[in-house]
Amino acid sequence: MQLIDPILAFHTELQQIRRDIHAHPELCFEEHRTSELVANKLQEWGIPVVRGLAGTGIVGVIKNGNSAKAIGLRADMDALPMQEINSFAHTSQHDGKMHACGHDGHTAMLLGAAHYLSQHKNFDGTVYVIFQPAEEGGGGAKRMIDEGLFDLCPMDAVYGMHNWPGAAVGSFGVRVGPMMASSNEFEVVVSGKGSHAAQPHKSVDPIMVAVQIAQSWQTIISRNTSPLESAVLSITQIHSGSATNVIPDQATLIGTVRGFTNEVIDLLERRMQAIAEHTAAAFDANVQFSFKRNYPPLVNHADETAFAAQVMQSIVGIEHVDVQVEPTMGAEDFAFMLQNKPGCYVFIGNGEGEHRDFGHGLGPCNLHNPSYDFNDDLLPIGATYWVRLAEAYLSL
Ligand SMILES: [Zn+2]
Ligand SMILES: [Zn+2]
Numbered sequence: 434m435q436l437i438d439p440i441l442a443f444h445t446e447l448q449q450i451r452r453d454i455h456a457h458p459e460l461c462f463e464e465h466r467t468s469e470l471v472a473n474k475l476q477e478w479g480i481p482v483v484r485g486l487a488g489t490g491i492v493g494v495i496k497n498g499n500s501a502k503a504i505g506l507r508a509d510m511d512a513l514p515m516q517e518i519n520s521f522a523h524t525s526q527h528d529g530k531m532h533a534c535g536h537d538g539h540t541a542m543l544l545g546a547a548h549y550l551s552q553h554k555n556f557d558g559t560v561y562v563i564f565q566p567a568e569e570g571g572g573g574a575k576r577m578i579d580e581g582l583f584d585l586c587p588m589d590a591v592y593g594m595h596n597w598p599g600a601a602v603g604s605f606g607v608r609v610g611p612m613m614a615s616s617n618e619f620e621v622v623v624s625g626k627g628s629h630a631a632q633p634h635k636s637v638d639p640i641m642v643a644v645q646i647a648q649s650w651q652t653i654i655s656r657n658t659s660p661l662e663s664a665v666l667s668i669t670q671i672h673s674g675s676a677t678n679v680i681p682d683q684a685t686l687i688g689t690v691r692g693f694t695n696e697v698i699d700l701l702e703r704r705m706q707a708i709a710e711h712t713a714a715a716f717d718a719n720v721q722f723s724f725k726r727n728y729p730p731l732v733n734h735a736d737e738t739a740f741a742a743q744v745m746q747s748i749v750g751i752e753h754v755d756v757q758v759e760p761t762m763g764a765e766d767f768a769f770m771l772q773n774k775p776g777c778y779v780f781i782g783n784g785e786g787e788h789r790d791f792g793h794g795l796g797p798c799n800l801h802n803p804s805y806d807f808n809d810d811l812l813p814i815g816a817t818y819w820v821r822l823a824e825a826y827l828s829l
Contacts, residue, residue, distance in 0.1 A: 452523035458512030461571035498557035538807030545816030600782030606758030616764030
């Protein structure tokens with residue numbers, strides 16, 4: 434691996450920063466301590482800071498030379514509302530909060546790059562290092578954009594990165610086009626007519642209607658969606674009733690819909706609503722249908738992806754960069770940034786979890802698992818990628 438020596442020499446400090454953030458996880462839009470830590474480090478290294486975008490968002494501005502060209506590098510800072518079961522020294526100090534997605538590591542890798550770039554200005558133009566809040570469902574990226582990120586910090590392209598458990602340390606994955614799914618949620622309330630369970634003929638049973646809707650929805654992906662498209666429709670909650678001898682008034686269906694194009698999401702929403710409304714009508718029930726669009730699909734731009742792949746290959750070798758990585762039905766709010774600017778999002782291998790084997794607790798090292806931990810061996814690899822990407826983009 435062609436890693437940058439001064440970044441390797443900075444590994445211990447980056448690891449301390451990463452573990453400090455891990456021990457103090459903060460949830461969506463509450464990243465006050467983390468944001469302060471990031472801003473203080475950037476300022477300590479002489480980097481001007483833009484504060485306050487999306488509340489706790491921070492952008493460091495690293496300039497050199499006269500070029501108007503600019504690149505954005507983005508990390509996320511938030512943790513998840515879940516209990517950590519690891520027993521190592523840097524385990525979460527806050528009950529019910531945990532860095533189980535590695536955003537502690539993303540923040541530390543970008544800080545490592547910012548530190549190097551501020552000291553060795555081998556580029557002509559501006560590097561914006563973007564630390565965003567609330568990736569885990571809060572849409573912090575969108576809020577930063579809505580509050581003027583790209584007006585205050587005009588950039589030509591923007592890049593993102595996520596650690597990927599199961600992929601080897603020293604490997605990267607990327608692909609042109611859709612790489613992560615659009616995530617959406619629905620809630621359908623069926624209103625019938627409650628009754629004594631011994632007198633079903635006096636009721637309009639909302640449970641029967643909800644079950645019919647649930648069954649019929651399963652035909653949307655098999656019969657309405659093109660077999661060449663991918664989509665997910667998962668009903669994750671059904672709520673109704675409170676007693677064995679009561680037919681309830683209402684039943685509620687809740688769940689998630691995923692897909693890689695807006696067209697397929699439009700189709701799913703339209704068919705789900707039609708089936709819900711017409712099924713309810715067939716049984717003399719009523720239905721309230723709501724469908725909420727959360728994150729759009731994450732779509733990598735072709736030129737920027739080819740450029741990022743070259744940079745990754747120059748660091749870890751061509752054989753360790755999968756340029757056709759399998760897309761995932763997980764979602765990511767960096768998708769909003771890619772709707773506004775050309776750019777590319779990549780996966781960086783986090784290993785199989787061996788880094789936590791000794792005394793680090795049990796369980797798999799998957800994202801959002803209570804025994805997950807970011808692999809500190811990635812810190813110099815990710816930081817080197819950010820630096821080489823910025824230097825190549827803004828080459829002298
Ligand atoms: Zn996550
Ligand atoms: Zn994440």
